[in-house]
Amino acid sequence: DRIAIVGANGVGKTTLINLFLEKVRPDSGVVKLAETLKVAFFEQNKDQVATDASILNFVSNNQTQKYDFKTGYMMVQGKPCHIITYLKEFLFTRAQIFGPVSELSGGEKSRLFLAIMMAKKSNLLVLDEPTNDLDLETLDLFKEQLSLYPGTILFVSHDRDFIDSIATHTFVLAENHPVTVHAGGISDFRNGLSLSKKDQLNQNIKKPKIKKTSASRSQNNNKIDQKISLIQEKINLLNFEIKRIEDFLSNEDLYSTDKKKFLLVSKELSVRRTALLKAEDEWIYYEEKKIEI
Numbered sequence: 001d002r003i004a005i006v007g008a009n010g011v012g013k014t015t016l017i018n019l020f021l022e023k024v025r026p027d028s029g030v031v032k033l034a035e036t037l038k039v040a041f042f043e044q045n046k047d048q049v050a051t052d053a054s055i056l057n058f059v060s061n062n063q064t065q066k067y068d069f070k071t072g073y074m075m076v077q078g079k080p081c082h083i084i085t086y087l088k089e090f091l092f093t094r095a096q097i098f099g100p101v102s103e104l105s106g107g108e109k110s111r112l113f114l115a116i117m118m119a120k121k122s123n124l125l126v127l128d129e130p131t132n133d134l135d136l137e138t139l140d141l142f143k144e145q146l147s148l149y150p151g152t153i154l155f156v157s158h159d160r161d162f163i164d165s166i167a168t169h170t171f172v173l174a175e176n177h178p179v180t181v182h183a184g185g186i187s188d189f190r191n192g193l194s195l196s197k198k199d200q201l202n203q204n205i206k207k208p209k210i211k212k213t214s215a216s217r218s219q220n221n222n223k224i225d226q227k228i229s230l231i232q233e234k235i236n237l238l239n240f241e242i243k244r245i246e247d248f249l250s251n252e253d254l255y256s257t258d259k260k261k262f263l264l265v266s267k268e269l270s271v272r273r274t275a276l277l278k279a280e281d282e283w284i285y286y287e288e289k290k291i292e293i
Helices: 013-020 055-061 083-087 107-118 136-148 159-167 197-202 215-249 258-292
Strands: 002-007 041-042 074-075 080-084 124-128 152-156 171-175 180-184
Touching: 002 159, 002 258, 013 124, 013 159, 041 107, 055 107, 074 083, 074 107, 080 083, 083 107, 083 215, 107 136, 136 258, 215 258
Parallel strands: 002 152, 002 171, 041 124, 124 152
Antiparallel strands: 074 080, 171 180
16 A cells, blocks of 8 residues: 555644654554564655765665675665665666765755665655655656555655555545545545545445535535635646746756856745645645535
8 A cells, every 4th residue: 555644734644654653652542563564764864964975885884784795785675686786776876876975966865865765674664745855857766666665655745746646545634623534646535535434444435425515505615616726726837837947957067057046946946845835735625625514
C-alpha cells in the first residue's frame, strides 16, 4: 500500500507520523507496532551534512550495516551492491561520488538522502512532505524508486500530482471529524469514493448513497461548488507557473551566469509554492464541507 495523509495545516498529520516513529506519545491509548516492522524515514537535513566528506564516505558512514571498504560493497535492502553502481542509479557521476558533498546542489543533496533511505532494510517508508525543494530530475527519480519499493509507504504531502501518481489509499484528516479513508489519490476524493470500516477491511468500494437534500442544502452546495471551482482554477494556474519557473531554473548555467536573477526567480518559486499549499488546504476544506452538508 501507498497511503497518503492529507488535511489542512494543524489537523495533526505530522503528529500522526511522529506516533508511528515513536517520537511522541499518544495523549490516550497505545500505539502497537509489529515486532517485524522496520521503518525508514526520509529526512532532508541538508544543513547537517558533513560538507568536508565525499559522497562515498558520507553514504558508507550512514550505513546501518557495516560497509566493506575492501570490496566496495554496501548493503541495499539487505542485499550486497557495489556502492559506485548504487550511487550511479541515483544519477551521481563518478566525479561527484569522490567529490565533496559541499559542491552538491539542494536537489542533489535530496537525492543523496534518498539513496541513504532506500538502502536501509525496511518494510515501511515514512515520508513527511517529501517533495519539498526537490528539483524535477530528483522528483522523477523519487517516484521511480518508490514504485519499485516492495514494502508499505506512509506519507504526508500537499503535492496533489505526487499523491495521485503514488497513493493507493488516502486518509483525509479534518478537525473534530473522523478520518475519511478512500481509494486512490486526491483527485478521487472529488468523486466521493469513501470507504466505511467494513469497506476498509474488504477493500471493496461502495458507491455513496444519494440522499435527498432540502432547498437550503442544495443552495449551500452550489455556493461551495462555485468556491471549489475558483480554487481549482487558482491551483491549475499556480501549478502551471511553478512548472514554468522550475523549467527555467533547470538551466545549469543560470546560477553561474546570473546569480542575482537565479535568486530572484527562486524566491518567486517559493512564493508560488506557498500559495499552492494554501489553495490546496482551502480545496480540501470545502470538499469536507460538502460531505458535512
